[in-house]
Amino acid sequence: MFNMLIMGPPGAGKGTQAQAIAKRLGLEHLASGDVVRAEVKANTPSGQKAREFMDSGKLVPDDLVTSMVGSHIKSACESGNGVVLDGYPRTVAQARSLTDLLDREELRMHAVVNLKVPSEELLDRLVNRLTCPQCNWVYHRRNNPPKSEGVCDNDGAALASRPDDNETVIRERLRVYHEQTEPVLAYYRERGVLQEFDGSGTIDEVFECVVRYLESLKGA
Ligand code: AP5
Numbered sequence: 651m652f653n654m655l656i657m658g659p660p661g662a663g664k665g666t667q668a669q670a671i672a673k674r675l676g677l678e679h680l681a682s683g684d685v686v687r688a689e690v691k692a693n694t695p696s697g698q699k700a701r702e703f704m705d706s707g708k709l710v711p712d713d714l715v716t717s718m719v720g721s722h723i724k725s726a727c728e729s730g731n732g733v734v735l736d737g738y739p740r741t742v743a744q745a746r747s748l749t750d751l752l753d754r755e756e757l758r759m760h761a762v763v764n765l766k767v768p769s770e771e772l773l774d775r776l777v778n779r780l781t782c783p784q785c786n787w788v789y790h791r792r793n794n795p796p797k798s799e800g801v802c803d804n805d806g807a808a809l810a811s812r813p814d815d816n817e818t819v820i821r822e823r824l825r826v827y828h829e830q831t832e833p834v835l836a837y838y839r840e841r842g843v844l845q846e847f848d849g850s851g852t853i854d855e856v857f858e859c860v861v862r863y864l865e866s867l868k869g870a
Pocket residue numbers: 658659660661662663664665666667682683684686703704705707708709710711715736737738739740744775776778779780788789790791793794823849850851852853854856
């Protein structure tokens with residue numbers, strides 16, 4: 651069992667790296683953004699409440715997001731080899747809730763990986779991102795294009811831009827990240843599990859560094 655978090659600002663490559671790490675290490679990738687987007691798409695009562703926060707680049711309130719994501723985390727941790735959590739926790743209150751949940755299940759977080767990328771690079775990555783609405787796989791128009799233009803390699807679905815990937819909302823997401831999510835790094839630093847990486851290299855370069863670290867931890 652190996653549970654880890656991947657952290658970093660919007661566009662840092664959390665989803666991109668998490669999907670590759672999950673594949674390599676045989677873990678489940680669980681992205682809170684994907685869980686929230688699925689609830690919004692299905693128009694559930696929770697999704698209806700979350701939509702306005704998501705569309706404006708704000709965080710969904712802690713209680714609401716924890717109620718949506720908590721059961722997924724529990725079942726992902728219980729089944730199989732472990733989980734790569736992406737996008738949760740995003741506030742110190744969420745980090746405490748996660749610690750409580752793991753303690754109750756007698757589980758622990760083995761690693762927290764933080765990807766550091768300059769803000770100007772983040773904006774370019776996000777305005778050029780394409781995602782698969784069916785399997786949530788992430789592409790970039792130049793850096794990581796699909797094999798056939800506009801179509802997901804995995805399932806052939808038409809790729810689209812996320813509604814929150816426009817410049818105004820991206821700037822708000824970055825502001826919210828610095829204000830509310832950066833303090834979570836100190837929470838994990840104090841617990842001795844945080845490892846920071848330069849996320850500004852190519853996708854493969856970042857992956858090799860992160861995976862080397864994770865494999866050394868797993869082997870230890
Ligand atoms: P979420 O879906 O988590 O979005 P985010 O944190 O803003 O992060 P992104 O998914 O935009 O970026 P990423 O780091 O995954 O980058 P990616 O790999 O795609 O959350 C969205 C919203 O949901 C929030 O605003 C909030 O409203 C709500 N929400 C979710 N979780 C919540 C929570 N816990 N609490 C409260 N609210 C919550 O890469 C980006 C692009 O760059 C891609 O095109 C990719 O191909 C490219 N790329 C990646 N790596 C590289 C590289 N090394 N070089 C060049 N290009 C690269």
